[in-house]
Amino acid sequence: MTEALKHGDKGLAVRRLQQQLNAHGAQLATDGDYGDETEKAVRAYQAKIGLVVDGKAGEKTLAALAGTDCSKLLRNATLAAAAKRLGVELAAIYAVNEVESAGSGFLATGKPKILFERHVMHQRLALPRVEGDDQAALRRHADELAAQYPALVNTKPGGYIGGAAEHQRLAQARMIDALCANESASWGAFQIMGYHAVRLGYASVDEFVRLMSQDENQQFEAFVRFIEADPALLKALKGKKWATFAKAYNGPAYARNLYDVKLERAYEQHANCGCSKEAA
Numbered sequence: 001m002t003e004a005l006k007h008g009d010k011g012l013a014v015r016r017l018q019q020q021l022n023a024h025g026a027q028l029a030t031d032g033d034y035g036d037e038t039e040k041a042v043r044a045y046q047a048k049i050g051l052v053v054d055g056k057a058g059e060k061t062l063a064a065l066a067g068t069d070c071s072k073l074l075r076n077a078t079l080a081a082a083a084k085r086l087g088v089e090l091a092a093i094y095a096v097n098e099v100e101s102a103g104s105g106f107l108a109t110g111k112p113k114i115l116f117e118r119h120v121m122h123q124r125l126a127l128p129r130v131e132g133d134d135q136a137a138l139r140r141h142a143d144e145l146a147a148q149y150p151a152l153v154n155t156k157p158g159g160y161i162g163g164a165a166e167h168q169r170l171a172q173a174r175m176i177d178a179l180c181a182n183e184s185a186s187w188g189a190f191q192i193m194g195y196h197a198v199r200l201g202y203a204s205v206d207e208f209v210r211l212m213s214q215d216e217n218q219q220f221e222a223f224v225r226f227i228e229a230d231p232a233l234l235k236a237l238k239g240k241k242w243a244t245f246a247k248a249y250n251g252p253a254y255a256r257n258l259y260d261v262k263l264e265r266a267y268e269q270h271a272n273c274g275c276s277k278e279a280a
Contacts, residue, residue, distance in 0.1 A: 004058035009034040017057050020065040021045060050075045054094060055273060059104060072106055074189070074216035082224045088237050095266035096237065097220070099259060100249060105189030105216040109164055112213050114185040116169040117193075118154040122146055124180035124195060125153065145176060152176065179205060187212040188219030192226055200225040240267060 005017055015032035018041075022028055026041040039055045046053045049064055053076050057065075064070045079097060083090040106112055125142040128135045146153040152173045161169060166185070173181035182205045183195035192200075197208035200222060211218040227234050236244035246259035254260060 004056040005034060005062075006056045007034055007036075007039045014038065017042075017062070017065075020062075024048075024065065047076065050077065052076050052079060052094070052097065054098065054270070072215040074105075074220055078217045078220055082220065086224065086227060086234060086237070088234075089240075089271070091267055091270035092237060092240060094270040095263050096245075098266045098270075099262045100223075101189040102191060103189065105212075105219045107164055111164065111167055112188050112219070113191075114166050114170060114187055115160065115162075115191060116152075116166050116173060116181075116185045117157060118150075118152055118159050118173075118184070119157045120193070120195065121153050121173055121176075121180055121184040122155055124183045125177060149176065182206070182209050188222065189216055190219055190223035190226075192219075192222045196222075196226065196229075200229055240264075242267070 005014055010033050012032060014034045015030050017034075018026075018028045018030045018032070018038060021038070021041045022030070024045055026044070028038055028041055042057050042061065043053050043055045045065070046055075046061060049070065051060060051064060051070065052074055060070070060073050064073075074097070079093050080090060082088075083093045086093075102113060104113070122142050122145075125145060126135070126139045128138060142153060146155065149172075151159045152169065153176065159169070160166070170181055170185055173184065183193070183197075186193050187209065192212075194205050194208060197205045200208075202208040202211070208222070212222065227237060230248065233245060233248045235241075236248060242263040243254070243260040246254035246263060250257065250259050
């Protein structure tokens with residue numbers, strides 16, 4: 001993911017950004033200094049075309065300036081609606097979107113970003129689903145498949161290839177069991193696991209996969225549903241208890257990866273810039 005240009009940056013990339021903004025109606029000095037006026041121009045452009053108004057020229061804003069199709073991108077209105085729905089300050093929604101998303105929810109191929117989890121595939125294959133299922137037999141079958149296809153079914157996580165190759169792994173896993181395979185991948189910018197689909201109110205895992213393949217707004221909808229389904233997570237977000245939220249969402253490794261610190265800094269930045277009032 002390309003590092004976003006932001007307030008305080010200087011150089012040729014900023015000058016090129018200023019030139020592009022001017023081509024879309026801004027009146028900036030092309031001095032290569034990402035100061036207050038350039039940030040205001042970025043926000044104005046983002047608001048004009050409906051992108052998330054964060055004042056940073058990341059890959060999505062730069063792609064839009066270059067004329068790329070932005071129909072699948074997350075809209076600012078989606079974040080504003082989520083803030084009202086959850087009863088959460090908009091700056092907090094901006095913060096979790098910035099820190100917890102994996103950037104774009106789609107690959108260059110147009111397919112949604114996924115990560116296939118072989119250990120989850122083993123768990124789902126061994127899971128009794130209807131009355132009368134023999135758990136021991138299911139476990140033996142999962143173990144047999146693990147011995148035959150360790151890259152796809154395993155008791156241990158790993159085997160990641162990344163990018164478009166994860167879809168190849170998923171396609172291979174679907175040949176073993178399509179439902180378990182879709183349940184065993186995390187989907188979109190917020191990497192929501194497929195096995196959460198029905199719990200989050202989707203009619204089926206297939207419907208969830210279809211919507212995650214539609215656009216980033218649907219991916220963010222899944223993220224909102226995930227928060228709604230966890231009262232402790234929602235309470236932490238409302239109270240801006242960043243360590244509590246990060247631990248619940250990211251697991252025990254949150255502190256090592258500084259997720260709580262990143263969330264707090266992102267929130268303060270968005271709250272201080274007044275974007276919550278502008279976008280509400």
